[in-house]
Amino acid sequence: MSFWRVLLAIIFPPLSVIGKGCGSILIVFILTCLGWVPGVIAALIILNKNN
Template sequence: MAFTASDIIKIILAFILPPLGVFLETGCGSDLLINVILTCLGWFPGILHALYVILRN
């Protein structure tokens, strides 16, 4: 699986602000809502979910 430049940027943004990385990958939807909730509960769960969403595709 080859990463593109946009994938690398999304992964970096997922570490800085997890909902932004998810938004760039999937747009406004249920994944974004789940990630916002997880990020509010704790930074680490938000990062894990963002990486899962970005690397899933």
């Protein structure tokens, strides 16, 4: 997880998970629409997962 991805996850969460697949982008986008904090948390969790 790079510094720039974390910063992007805080500013605009859906854009930070763009390399993780369409499902991740959709989930983070929906959570961000429901509230900024759930979107940021989901983006950080997805970015922290090891594949």
